[in-house]
Amino acid sequence: MKHYTIGVDVGGTNIKLGLVDRSGVIVARAFLDTKSFYKRKTKLIDEIVGAIRDLIDEKKLVSKDILGIGLGLPGLIDSKRGIVNFLPNVPGWKNVPLKSIIQKKLYIPTFIDNDVNVITLGEWKFGAGKGYKNLMCMTLGTGVGGGLILNGSLYRGEGFVAGELGHMPLNEKGPDCNCGGSACFEYYVGNGCLLKKAAKIFKRKDIQLPEVFRLAKHGNVRAIRFWEETAVHIGNGLVGVVNLLNLRLIVIGGGVSNNFQFLGKTINAVIRRRAMRVQSKMVKIVRAKLGDDAGIIGAQVLVKEAIRER
Numbered sequence: 001m002k003h004y005t006i007g008v009d010v011g012g013t014n015i016k017l018g019l020v021d022r023s024g025v026i027v028a029r030a031f032l033d034t035k036s037f038y039k040r041k042t043k044l045i046d047e048i049v050g051a052i053r054d055l056i057d058e059k060k061l062v063s064k065d066i067l068g069i070g071l072g073l074p075g076l077i078d079s080k081r082g083i084v085n086f087l088p089n090v091p092g093w094k095n096v097p098l099k100s101i102i103q104k105k106l107y108i109p110t111f112i113d114n115d116v117n118v119i120t121l122g123e124w125k126f127g128a129g130k131g132y133k134n135l136m137c138m139t140l141g142t143g144v145g146g147g148l149i150l151n152g153s154l155y156r157g158e159g160f161v162a163g164e165l166g167h168m169p170l171n172e173k174g175p176d177c178n179c180g181g182s183a184c185f186e187y188y189v190g191n192g193c194l195l196k197k198a199a200k201i202f203k204r205k206d207i208q209l210p211e212v213f214r215l216a217k218h219g220n221v222r223a224i225r226f227w228e229e230t231a232v233h234i235g236n237g238l239v240g241v242v243n244l245l246n247l248r249l250i251v252i253g254g255g256v257s258n259n260f261q262f263l264g265k266t267i268n269a270v271i272r273r274r275a276m277r278v279q280s281k282m283v284k285i286v287r288a289k290l291g292d293d294a295g296i297i298g299a300q301v302l303v304k305e306a307i308r309e310r
């Protein structure tokens with residue numbers, strides 16, 4: 001019986017795998033610390049395939065118990081044809097037919113998509129977005145990503161690149177971005193900018209964001225103000241989304257969302273103040289629920305949706 005799916009979350013420095021049951025619970029896990037594998041594409045794929053085989057063996061299952069394999073990857077993915085078009089942070093990955101490569105090795109239906117899309121699917125079916133038809137999931141980290149569920153399905157765009165929230169310009173003029181644009185949202189709220197700002201405020205080059213969070217928790221005025229200013233930027237970026245899409249829900253995930261208690265109120269206040277009345281009244285801003293597991297659990301949704309659509 002096909003009760004399980006396997007989720008693979010390919011990150012910038014590591015790969016997380018999980019065997020997921022029908023109700024979205026991860027029943028077995030594996031972890032590949034694979035920075036060195038990234039140098040060789042075939043080695044990386046072999047490692048992933050090996051880890052999938054181990055997961056199936058570990059639970060004494062066979063291929064036919066597995067409904068499908070879902071992979072989320074950080075880059076431009078043609079999910080329809082199953083091709084990795086480009087991974088900006090992993091050298092050598094251009095136009096790789098990953099879906100067919102894995103299917104040929106394991107004889108299990110395989111589906112691939114952009115990592116933020118997969119996280120969005122997870123939060124939609126099993127996390128903060130359960131029961132909603134229209135939502136956006138925003139991931140705050142080194143990059144700022146966005147995934148869209150519109151009218152009850154994932155919206156990928158004509159070229160599979162919809163939802164590039166981090167590259168919406170916040171100003172007419174501003175610093176150049178590696179996307180080719182300038183004054184991008186990501187510049188104001190991405191980890192790189194926040195770390196630089198924190199280093200300046202606290203006069204410490206090595207300060208990390210969890211520490212700024214701890215300081216805020218202990219009532220440090222400068223730390224509280226730091227998160228408040230960050231929240232104002234996030235709110236400003238989201239006003240356009242709220243006005244444009246008239247969503248019911250915006251889910252905020254990623255590392256920075258750990259500070260939601262210092263962000264949520266201000267983000268909401270900015271949206272109430274600046275977004276149009278009908279839209280701002282209807283939208284709720286909440287923290288993501290699945291944390292680091294969103295990619296693995298979301299892969300189950302990716303598999304199920306893809307099989308349903310076939």
Ligand SMILES: [Zn+2]
Binds near residue numbers: 182
């Ligand atoms: Zn940009």
